[in-house]
Amino acid sequence: MKQGFIRHFTTVAAVMALGLGASVSGAKAAETIKIGSFLAVTGGASFLGDPEKKTLEMYVEKINAEGGVLGRKLELIIYDSQGSPKKAVPFAKRLISDDKVDVLLAGSTSGATMAVIPIVEAAGIPYISFGGAGVIVNPVKKWVFKTPHTDTLAVRKIFNDMKKNGLTKVGLLSGSGGFDKSCRKQTLALAGPSGMTMVADETHGKGDTDMTPQITKIKNTPGIQAFMYCGFGAATSIVAKNFKQLGVSVPHYQTHGSASMSFIKNAEGGAEGVRLPAAALIVVDALPDSHPQKKVASAYRDMYTSKSGDSVSTFGGHAYDGLMIVVEAIKRAGSTNKEAVRAEIEKTRNYIGADGIYNMSPKDHLGLDEESFVMVEVRNGTWKMLK
Amino acid sequence: MSLLRLENLSRSFGGIDAVDNLSFAVEPGPIHSIIGPNGAGKTTLFNLITGLYKPSSGKIFFNESDITGKHPWQLAGLGLARTFQNLQIFFNMSAVENVMVGMHLKSDTRFHASLLRFKSIVTGDRLNRERAAELLNFVDLGDYVGSETSSMPYGALKRLEIARALAADPSVLLLDEPAAGLNPAETESVDSLIQKVAANSVTVILVEHDMRLVMGVSDHIFVLEGGRLLAEGKAYDIRHNPDVVAAYLGESGRVR
C-alpha cells in the first residue's frame, strides 16, 4: 500500500529536482565585472536585439584584450528574451539574484523594459535599457537609464522638418509592435502643440506582407501634405515599396526605426526620397571632420561592419553607447559598488557616443536632445545629411 | 399497445433510399430479430430508432409516444439502449468504468457536487461500482472486473458492450450483430446471454446474419430488403417464406 505513495513522490520530486538542480550554473571567478543582458536576439524584434548582442560581444572582447576595466576582466552574460516581456522577467531575476551581475545592459523592446523596472528598482542595480519609449525614463526612476533616442525626440525632429517645408497636414501609418504604438502615441500627442494636424491614423498587423490598402486610404485623404510611418524591421521596406508602387506624391517620412542600410536595400528603390531622423552614426561619412561624433562613430562603424559583416544600424549604436557609459562610470567610481556606479552614470556629462552626445542628470536619465538627431534623406541608394 | 412502431419511415443518403417508407410495429414480447441481406437498411434503421440519424420522413413511436427527431441521450432516458455493429468501447477507461457510464442517467451528475466530492458522489460511485461488477458477472466477464479494456479479447468486448447497455436499465435493448466475428462457441454463449436478458423482462431487438442464432432465439422476425419490409412472422413461417429465401439466394433459389 505504501508503494503507491513512494512511487508518486519519486516521480514528481525527481522531475522537479532534475530541472532545478541542473540550472545551478557553475562557480564564478570572483574578480570579473559581470555585465548582465537579455535581448530580443530572435523572434519579431530580432532586428533590434541581434546588432545589440553582436556589439556588446565584440566590444567586451576588445576591452578585455586591452586589459579590462580597473584591471578586472568583463564577463558578459546574454539571454535571448525573444522580445517577449514574459520571458524577460525571469531572465532579469536570474541575472540579478543568481548570476549576481554588477550592472544590467538589457531590454531591446520597451515592453520588456517596463516589465523589468519593478524588479530592478527593488533590487537596486544600475540598469541601462535599449528600449525606445520615453516612458522608461519619464517619470525618472532611480536605477533606470536608457541610451536610445525616445520617440518623442524623433517625432519632434520630424515635425520641425515638416514645418520648415510648410507641411502641416500629416497622414500616419503605424505597425502593431511596442515601438510602433509608442511612436504613434507620441505623434498624436505632440501634433497639436507642434501646430500639426493628423488627417489619417491607420494601422497594420505584425507580419503583414502588403500595406497598400492603408496607404491608398491615406493617399486619398483630402488635404494631406505629408505621409509618416512609425515602425521598424521588414515592414519599413514594404511600406516604402508600396508607397512608390501607389505613386503617392506627398513627402514620405519615417523614424529612426528605419535608419539602416537593410531598409534602403530591401525597398528596391522605394526608399528614394524618404526623410527620417537618424543618429550621426548612420551618415558618418557625410559628417564634416569637425563634427564631434565623427571619430567615435566611424570607429564603431568600421568595427561593427568588419566583425559582423552586416551594415551598421542605430540599434547597435545604443548598445555601444550603453556599454561605454557604464565602463566610464565604473572607472570614475573606481569600483563596481552599485550605488557608486549609479551615481557616476547619472553624472555622465558631454559623453560623445555613436548615437549622440549624452548629458545625463538626476532629472534626465537619457541625456540626449534633438541635436543628437540628424535629418537624413535617401538619395540614390544611400543616406544624405540634410542641413 | 405496441412497444415500438414505425410509420412510413424513410431515410436516404444522397439518392440512395437506405430505409424506404417502412412501417411495422414491435409488440411487447421477449426477442425480435430484424434480418435481411447486406445493404437492406438494418443498421440505418437502428441508427434512426436510436436518434443517431434524423429520418428524411415518417415517424417513430416508442410506447406510443412520438420520439421522431429526439436526441440519442433523450431516448436513453426513455429506456432505449443499444450495442454497435463495430465496437464503440471507451478504450480510455477500464471495463468497470465502461459499464458505470451506462449508469450515467441514474448517477449524481451535479457539477458542484462532483467538484467538491459530496458524500452522494462517493457512495453513489461505490454502489455503481458494485453493480457494474455484478453486471460483468451477468455477462460472464467476472474475471475481467479489474482489467483494462485495451487488453480484453474481441469476444469479451462484445459482451462488455451488452453489459454497458444493460447498466442503463433499458426496457428495450437493440443488439446490432452481437455475434459478428465470433466463433461458434462464443456465438452459443451470446445465444444464452440474449435469452437470459430477455428473461429479465427486457425486450431484445436483434440485427443478425447468423441464421442459426436468429432462428433459434427469435420469437418474431422482420425481414428487410432494399429498405422495405419484405415479411414478418414467426421463425418457422419466415424460414419457409419464398420471398425471403429468394431475397437471400437470389431468383434461381426461388422455391415454387
Added chain:
Amino acid sequence: MFAEFLQFLFSGITVGAIYALVGLGFTIIYNASHIINFAQGEFVMLGAMSAVFFVSVGMPMPVAMLLAIIITIFIGLALVKLAIEPARNASIVTLIIITIGASIFLRGAAQVLWGRNFHSLAPISGNDPIMIGGAAVLPQSLWILGSAMLIVMALRYFFDRTLIGKAIVASAHNPLAARLAGINARFVLLLSFGLSAMLGAVAGFLIAPISLAYPSVGIMLGLKGFCAAVLGGLGNPMGAVLGGLIVGISEAMTAGYISSAYKDAVAFIIILGVLFFRPSGLFGIRGTERV
C-alpha cells in the same frame, strides 16, 4: 472612389494569392495523410531564404530557384523520415506538436545559417506596377496568382487522373485498405511531403519580392495559409485557393473600409463564421458519422 475599391481588391488578391499558395501546401499533405503540417510556413521561408542566399553568392535567378526547391524538398523528406514516420498513428494533438517542433527547429536552423536580417528577392518581371482603372497591380502578384491557378490544375489532374495521385487520396481515406491494395503508404507520405515542400519553396521565392525574407516570415504565412486551407475545406485544392482569396480580400476590404487595426480580427471572425455554418469548410466533404 472606384479606383480606391479596385486598389483594395488588387491588394486583397495579391495577399490572397500568397495565402492560397501556402494553403495548397497544407492541402497536399492533408490529402495524403490527414496531417496538418504546421511547419508549412517554414517550407516557404526556407524556399525564400535559400533563394536569397544563392542569389547573394552570385547564382543566376533560375539556378537559385532550382537549388532552393531541391534543398526544401530534401528537408521535407527528412522531416518525414525523422519526425512524421516514427509517429505515424499518433493522435491529432501529438502530430500538431511534432510539426510545431519541426517549425521551431527549421526557424532556429535558418537563423544560425543565414542570420536574422531581412532580405528581398528581385521580382520576376520588374517592380513598376500596371495601372488598371486607376489602381496599381504588381506584376509579381499576377505571377503568384497565375502559378496558384496553374498548380491547382496540375494538382486536380494529378489527384484525379494519375494512378499515384489516386493512390495518395486512397491512402488518406483508408490507409489499411490502401496498403492491402498494394499501395506503399510510406512512399505516399514521402511523396506528399516532398510535393508540399516543393510547392512551399516555389511559394517562397515567388512571395519573397513582396513579403521579403527573414527567418520568422513563415509564422504568419503558415497561419494564414492554414486559415485558407481550412476555410476552403481541408483536402480540396480549389478550396484552398478560394479560401486564400477570401481571407486576403476580406483583410484588404476591412483595412480599407472598416478599421485597419482590426483587419486580422475580422478575417478570423469570417473564418469562424464559415466554420460554424459549414463545420468542414466551404467545399469540404461533409462525412456522416459511420457507425
Added chain:
Amino acid sequence: MNLATPRTGGMLALAAVIAILPLLLPNSFYYDIVILIGINAIVCIGLNLLIGYTGQISLGHAGFFGIGAYFSGILGANYGWPAFASMLAGAAFVAAVSFIIARPIMKLKGHYLAMGTLGMGIIISIVLTQEGDLTGGPDGMPVPPFSVFGFSLYGEKTWYWVVGVSLLITVWLALNLVDSPVGRALRSVHGSEVAAETLGVNVPHYKVQVFVTSAVIASFAGSLFAHYAGFITPDEAGFVHSIELVTMVVLGGMASTFGAVVGAAILTVLPQLLTVFHDYEMLVFGTILIGTMIFMRRGLVPTIAALFGERKE
C-alpha cells in the same frame, strides 16, 4: 486511507514537494521559476480536462488567461477595484464569453476545432493589442499588488505559498471531477461520442461544460499571474502562449492531472536550461519537442507510470 490511489498518494506527494522545495531554492530567481511553474500548471490542469480527458483541442486558451490577467490589471489599476473582486469579475466575464463561444465552436472536430480555437485566441490578443488606451497596447500595463483587507501580497516568498496552495486546490478539484460520474461522462466523450450519446450522456452539454471550466481556471491563473508579475502585455493572450500550454499538457501526459503539472514544470524550466546553447537554443528545443512526442507518445507521467506497471490516473 489508501495511499496507492493517485488521489491521496499523488496529492501527498505534491504537497510534500511544495513543502520541501523552499529549502532547496537558493535565491529569488528559483522562486520565480517555481511560481511560474505553479501558475502554468494550474492552467494546464484545466486544459488537460479539455484535451486529455474529453479528447478535444484548443489552440486559443491563452486568450482566457489574458482576459483574466487584464481584468485584474484594468479594474485594479484604473478603477481601484480590490484584487478579489477584479479576479472574480474576470472569471465571470470569461465564463460568459467562453459559454457563448463554446456552443458553436465545440461542434467542430479535429483540425477544424484547432482552427476555430486558434482564431478565437488571436482575436482576443488583437483586441488587447489595439485597445491601447485601456490596455496600454503592446507595451503592456502595470498591475497593482494583490491586496486583501489592506494587506498586500508582495515578494516571491509569500507568492510561493499563494500559488502552491492554489495549485493543490486545483489538483484536488480536478481529481474530484475526474473520479466522478461527470468525469466518466467527459472521458466517454473522448472514447466514443456515439456510444456516450446512446447511454444518455448529453455530449454537447458536457463539451461546453468542460470548455467553460478550463477557460475559468485559465482566467483565475491569469489574474494570479497579473498580480504576481506586476506587469502584463498582450503576449499573455497570444497564440505562441496557447501553443506552449498545449505542448505542456501533451508533453506531461494527456488524461493525467499530475502529467499536466510535470509538463508545466519541464517546459517552464527548459528555456532556462537551454540558454547554455545560445544560438542553437531553438534547434535543441524543436528536437526535444519532436523526440518526446515520438518516444513518449502517451506523455511523460503515463510513460513513467507504465514503467512502474501501474495505470496512471
